[in-house]
Amino acid sequence: MISELKESYGMLFEDELLSEINQVGTFKEVSAGQKLMDIGEYIRSMPLLVSGAIKILREDEDGDELLLYFLERGETCAMTLTCCMGHTKSEIRAIAETDAKLVMIPIQKMEEWTSKYKSWRNFVFQSYHERLEELLKTVDSIAFLKMDERLLKYLQEKVHISGDSTLRITHQEIAYELHTSRVVISRLLKKLEKLGKIVLHRNSIEVVSL
Numbered sequence: 001m002i003s004e005l006k007e008s009y010g011m012l013f014e015d016e017l018l019s020e021i022n023q024v025g026t027f028k029e030v031s032a033g034q035k036l037m038d039i040g041e042y043i044r045s046m047p048l049l050v051s052g053a054i055k056i057l058r059e060d061e062d063g064d065e066l067l068l069y070f071l072e073r074g075e076t077c078a079m080t081l082t083c084c085m086g087h088t089k090s091e092i093r094a095i096a097e098t099d100a101k102l103v104m105i106p107i108q109k110m111e112e113w114t115s116k117y118k119s120w121r122n123f124v125f126q127s128y129h130e131r132l133e134e135l136l137k138t139v140d141s142i143a144f145l146k147m148d149e150r151l152l153k154y155l156q157e158k159v160h161i162s163g164d165s166t167l168r169i170t171h172q173e174i175a176y177e178l179h180t181s182r183v184v185i186s187r188l189l190k191k192l193e194k195l196g197k198i199v200l201h202r203n204s205i206e207v208v209s210l
Helices: 002-009 014-026 076-087 107-116 117-143 145-163 171-176 184-192
Strands: 024-029 035-037 044-052 056-061 064-069 093-096 100-106 198-201 204-207
Touching: 002 014, 002 044, 014 107, 044 076, 044 107, 064 117, 064 145, 064 171, 076 117, 093 184, 100 107, 107 117, 117 145, 145 171, 145 184, 145 204, 171 184, 184 198
Parallel strands: none
Antiparallel strands: 024 100, 035 093, 044 100, 056 064, 056 093, 198 204
């Protein structure tokens, strides 16, 4: 595990901290689609993403989901940090977007390292900053962008995260994550196909030009 930690976090943390993470952290592998955290759960440990991608979702009163942002290698979730430090229940749902590897850090160590290691403290503050920026982008997208622009931005992010121009996803799944209806998504995807930007297949979308 130490080699993977150094590859993902070696530029951020000193060797002593990496060694501690290796000693107390629990290595975890998850498959795409697997739920890592759910709304209402107490968080006992914080994830450090070693590889893959995780999507963070919110849920409204009707049970509909909204995609907030993605986490990639070398990152963690600021909302998880908040829940861990405040010993409160999770307000987000985390699902593996791709197969992923994580190291789970116990709450007690998070608090200890904040005063012990400057690099850890900087990492925590930077994580808050980056997640806040992503949340603001999500808010701006909902408030100011038309649904076709939001869909285009969503497909671009999916291609970036997966590293694959063919997205194996249904129209209904896209509708859930963008908090709209399948009918709207299907209509807009057809529009993008006519423009030559995508090719629609059964349960997959080939992104040609975005």
